Amino acid sequence: METKIILQQDPLWQRLQNFSLDQLNVDFPFSKKLSKEENWTDSFTAKAIEEYKKFVYLCCTLPNGASPSEVVDKVWHMHLIYTRNYWEEFCPDILQRKLHHDPSQGGQKENEKHKTWFNETLKSYREIFQQEPPQDIWKPDQKIPSNNENNSYLRKIALLLTCAFIIYSCSENNNSGLGIFFTIIFSFVIIVLIIKALTKNSESNKNNTETGGDGAFFYTCGSDSSQGDGGSSSYSSSCGGGCGGCGGGD
Template structure:
């Protein structure tokens, strides 16, 4: 990961301490790595990959001039490490990082959303400077990173079955397509009924169009929204984990 090109002595020493720190102890049974894999539904290899990226993030926090923000996968590692309080606060922070690395969740709102977007962009830039291009499977682009953060929820898999929502087209195109289908159906319905009840034929197109329009609007709002990930909200509910994860180095 690191090549130590033009690195300072302090940066090299920090990275060696961070990269050498073990998050696995098979004698403990369900160590941090295996617990991470179980809770996230990941393979052991993916859990190890996420922990490797977590090491890189902690290194960047240790040399950064300001707060940074992790990716969702790295944030999950951080959350889990934080609840191992003795390891995190008595060993990792003082002995490895040499700083108190605090996790700062968002308070919600557009200002906070902009702040974390800027911090995440700074994190990606810092990552590329020190380690090269960040891997997309652990470090998504800024827009994807903060797409609909409030919709992330923890689910008990013993009680619930998770089925992915279908990805619908852009909301505007969905309404247009729905309108065209509604018009075609209404025209066909009116033509078929004209011979049965001519005096009421004019009502059917409007009834069919109204019904299909309501269904289309409901689908577009409940089954994924715009394809770019923006739900048009004001950001006031960005309190979920997907929108948090800033660090405060004390």
């Protein structure tokens, strides 16, 4: 209970709670765009945004920073697209420090670091917010498809289509007009499925690049010194490249 009281009295937490990512009097605000882009329900989107705020709070206050879940990271990605809101309002006015999004360089060593930081983030979440991280937002076993999985998917499609084509070629109707028609349709389906599989593989490559190859998220916050609440303290946060988290404030 004491932890919750301290949290509610924290000016940073109050600013985050009062801050809305949705601009007033617009037809297509941030939450609607996020919901559409990720195919989330409105209620799940609202929940994800609230958890994003909690992540940002942890990122700014924990000595070793924090590591986001995949869902939280999607909200962060979208927020970064709103550059004016993020860099001209959110960071200087709400966080009162810079918060950069820097992916790791990948590799087994950094992936192991990520697991440790992520577990520490969940532990700190429980201690600070006095509740369990929602499993639909903070799944510890989130998995991003690997290149091998997508290549396997492509090979299975090719094998199935090859078998079907061989069976069709052996049929007695393959030289008829109807056979030629089905050959054209069959070829078109093959091309569409292969393009779809390759596109999926390309998207996976992009995700793996951003997450270190195994779903690992590493971020650093840039050095910044600005006036804190009431001008009585100076908020600063810095960490070297590859530190894997966002440094805390004073």
